[in-house]
Amino acid sequence: xxxxxxxxxxxxxxxxxxxxxxxxxxxxxxxxxxxxxxxxxxxxxxxxxxxxxxxxxxxxxxxxxxxxxxxxxxxxxxxxxxxxxxxxxxxxxxxxxxxxxxxxxxxxxxxxxxxxxxxxxxxxxxxxxxxxxxxxxxxxxxxxxxxxxxxxxxxxxxxxxxxxxxxxxxxxxxxxxxxxxxxxxxxxxxxxxxxxxxxxxxxxxxxxxxxxxxxxxxxxxxxxxxxxxxxxxxxxxxxxxxxxxxxxxxxxxxxxxxxxxxxxxxxxxxxxxxxxxxxxxxxxxxxxxxxxxxxxx
Amino acid sequence: xxxxxxxxxxxxxxxxxxxxxxxxxxxxxxxxxxxxxxxxxxxxxxxxxxxxxxxxxxxxxxxxxxxxxxxxxxxxxxxxxxxxxxxxxxxxxxxxxxxxxxxxxxxxxxxxxxxxxxxxxxxxxxxxxxxxxxxxxxxxxxxxxxxxxxxxxxxxxxxxxxxxxxxxxxxxxxxxxxxxxxxxxxxxxxxxxxxxxxxxxxxxxxxxxxxxxxxxxxxxxxxxxxxxxxxxxxxxxxxxxxxxxxxxxxxxxxxxxxxxxxxxxxxxxxxxxxxxxxxxxxxxxxxxxxxxxxxxxxxxxxxxxxxxxxxxxxxxxxxxxxxxxxxxxxxxxxxxxxxxxxxxxxxxxxxxxxxxxxxxxxxxxxxxxxxxxxxxxxxxxxxxxxxxxxxxxxxxxxxxxxxxxxxxxxxxxxxxxxxxxxxxxxxxxxxxxxxxxxxxxxxxxxxxxxxxxxxxxxxxxxxxxxxxxxxxxxxxxxxxxxxxxxxxxxxxxxxxxxxxxxxxxxxxxxxxxxxxxxxxxxxxxxxxxxxxxxxxxxxxxxxxxxx
Numbered sequence: 001x002x003x004x005x006x007x008x009x010x011x012x013x014x015x016x017x018x019x020x021x022x023x024x025x026x027x028x029x030x031x032x033x034x035x036x037x038x039x040x041x042x043x044x045x046x047x048x049x050x051x052x053x054x055x056x057x058x059x060x061x062x063x064x065x066x067x068x069x070x071x072x073x074x075x076x077x078x079x080x081x082x083x084x085x086x087x088x089x090x091x092x093x094x095x096x097x098x099x100x101x102x103x104x105x106x107x108x109x110x111x112x113x114x115x116x117x118x119x120x121x122x123x124x125x126x127x128x129x130x131x132x133x134x135x136x137x138x139x140x141x142x143x144x145x146x147x148x149x150x151x152x153x154x155x156x157x158x159x160x161x162x163x164x165x166x167x168x169x170x171x172x173x174x175x176x177x178x179x180x181x182x183x184x185x186x187x188x189x190x191x192x193x194x195x196x197x198x199x200x201x202x203x204x205x206x207x208x209x210x211x212x213x214x215x216x217x218x219x220x221x222x223x224x225x226x227x228x229x230x231x232x233x234x235x236x237x238x239x240x241x242x243x244x245x246x247x248x249x250x251x252x253x254x255x256x257x258x259x260x261x262x263x264x265x266x267x268x269x270x271x272x273x274x275x276x277x278x279x280x281x282x283x284x285x286x287x288x289x290x291x292x293x294x295x296x297x
Numbered sequence: 298x299x300x301x302x303x304x305x306x307x308x309x310x311x312x313x314x315x316x317x318x319x320x321x322x323x324x325x326x327x328x329x330x331x332x333x334x335x336x337x338x339x340x341x342x343x344x345x346x347x348x349x350x351x352x353x354x355x356x357x358x359x360x361x362x363x364x365x366x367x368x369x370x371x372x373x374x375x376x377x378x379x380x381x382x383x384x385x386x387x388x389x390x391x392x393x394x395x396x397x398x399x400x401x402x403x404x405x406x407x408x409x410x411x412x413x414x415x416x417x418x419x420x421x422x423x424x425x426x427x428x429x430x431x432x433x434x435x436x437x438x439x440x441x442x443x444x445x446x447x448x449x450x451x452x453x454x455x456x457x458x459x460x461x462x463x464x465x466x467x468x469x470x471x472x473x474x475x476x477x478x479x480x481x482x483x484x485x486x487x488x489x490x491x492x493x494x495x496x497x498x499x500x501x502x503x504x505x506x507x508x509x510x511x512x513x514x515x516x517x518x519x520x521x522x523x524x525x526x527x528x529x530x531x532x533x534x535x536x537x538x539x540x541x542x543x544x545x546x547x548x549x550x551x552x553x554x555x556x557x558x559x560x561x562x563x564x565x566x567x568x569x570x571x572x573x574x575x576x577x578x579x580x581x582x583x584x585x586x587x588x589x590x591x592x593x594x595x596x597x598x599x600x601x602x603x604x605x606x607x608x609x610x611x612x613x614x615x616x617x618x619x620x621x622x623x624x625x626x627x628x629x630x631x632x633x634x635x636x637x638x639x640x641x642x643x644x645x646x647x648x649x650x651x652x653x654x655x656x657x658x659x660x661x662x663x664x665x666x667x668x669x670x671x672x673x674x675x676x677x678x679x680x681x682x683x684x685x686x687x688x689x690x691x692x693x694x695x696x697x698x699x700x701x702x703x704x705x706x707x708x709x710x711x712x713x714x715x716x717x718x719x720x721x722x723x724x725x726x727x728x729x730x731x732x733x734x735x736x737x738x739x740x741x742x743x744x745x746x747x748x749x750x751x752x753x754x755x756x757x758x759x760x761x762x763x764x765x766x767x768x769x770x771x772x773x774x775x776x777x778x779x780x781x782x783x784x785x786x787x788x789x790x791x792x793x794x795x796x797x798x799x800x801x802x803x804x805x806x807x808x809x810x811x812x813x814x815x816x817x818x819x820x821x822x823x824x825x826x827x828x829x830x831x832x833x834x835x836x837x838x839x840x841x842x843x844x
Contacts, residue, residue: 135413146423156412160454169704175678175697178765181721192707200703203747204407211408211465212424213368215472216395220426226419226436227429 017285022235023136052282053123077115084111142225249281317508318342323377336532352529358512399474403481405461459490484778487806549788628691635686648824661811664821670804692768702758722765752783772803
């Protein structure tokens, strides 16, 4: 590929972590990370996950974008922290009273953790979208469900076409400018547009069906799927390593979460080596990204 | 890529002398139709040929081609025998047919199934259950052959029509068919894309040894590639002995009127005579007489009124400026210093464009894909607003004919379609019937708009717009994919509209049509009007961009 094409395609776009691996590798990482984040109701683990998610956001999407998102994420954490005590009046350290309701420190911290967990999950979902682009999901899905993978691909093809045509139909309606003609009622004009689109789409689908059949649709009992990714030896090795690392992180999360309690009194987390394992897991994509960046200068 | 004709052949034995397509006394009638479309048809195409199958709309070209692909053959009564490479078509299953006979359809939009280019290339291979490694190899080599590796990861929806059609060809070729059937494959493309496509097709034919059959009603651009041609007429096929004879330009206005048509030629002759002396096979130079006389008798009177009476040396210039102020010319529609872009991130589509379109005339706007023609029409139609500059519409009313007439069709029958705006725009059924008749649509009242031919559909959409009486008529590619009969009707309708004082502005790739119908031609380039001249001067001064 000529150099200018590489720049055209990747110019400005940061390389996502695991971009050189088979999609199964980022998929495993994402599934484990989302699971760990959503089921670990423990302040330290939540803080680590949040930090990891934020760091990856900074690395791949830039500071402006990530900080911009914090503008709604921080208020969400605060709101949950303030609202939770109103619904669950448990705990032992009374902070103040609103009318007849007692607000306890424990339930406010619980709310804070809930908010942090929610935002951390959002951040990791965003990371997932950058690590597992649509065609990678399709490649993973294609092995198991080739027809569903094709249906998704067809929908993705037809939706933009449908929207574009809808705009054309409305524009043609709007372009009709005759004095004395009553201005078109927006609801009616949309209804008309949808019926135009319906006829148009149905008519086209006949031809598309012919085009599919003429290229052998239904010839084989089982379709195969073209995949741009090969599961190589290094991918298998990465999967095994990730699985082991992930098992350790799960063990840490399990231990830390079961030992921690919010009520009746907050337990105080003690320094523990397990947290380092968990932190390492959460910061892994960021490290991989840094290595990539360094490699490409 | 290996030559397809040297590959192993499964199925019937197949020597080099065996015809690629052999049809014997084939008859076919659609269910419920009075007459058969094909009747006792005999046809044989040799292997390795680049064959043209010409014939008018409704002559049965598409029917004949689709009868060679059993899985898309229409339902109906059929007798006779059709063989492809010696194998009876009736015995082919879906797999055999997909592997041996490729089929490319007319519309680039409708035959693309998948979202990305690489997935589309692999679609047929996936259907046949080809293994992953084999698929990789075939997609790779086909991509290289067509040079589409640079856009392999693009979404198919974002491709231009020409690239879509090239992709359709590549996706079919990935299955390595020995015979390729194409039904009007370039009718929806602009001239540059058409040449690209035909060149790719030519390489498929000569380099891969694939037999190619193209059904078309516009054979002119394909003549230099064709090795043989057949005409389908009255349900039978006969070979056209003199292929070059298919290349004469069809005149839109049939009756001879001496005057500016001839003088126009005289000026154009600078180029055509030069190539004629070189013994060029350019079919246009072969029939200079046929190029005269561009106006119908209807507009003869109009001609006489506005043409300078003396046919002196200056006539070619004057001939272009046919719109004189004494014609009931309303105020012009103008664009001044127009700037437009779709959003902040994208580039300017219109860059300080200035233009004036006089009333009582037909204006053609030509230019490559993405030069801003359609955007300018949208501005004139007031569906988008200029970011800077202003647009003044001289006309009191306007309507826009979109590229695809389907965007206008909503009713169940042609009659209801024509009457859709009757009450809001104030016309009655008699007017609708008269308009339909003038556009050659009489007798189709009860038909569903989608059962009409492409040309009839376009005429129906035009009739619908003309009924509401717009002074300013905007048309986006009005002749795209149309046969001669429909183009003639549209040409007359546009001239009549201008004659009645209306303003007609059409964006078109059809230079032939623009030359014969328009009063002036504007070439758009880089968001501006590069030049705007009467057709005579326009084509006389252009070296590369010619009808």
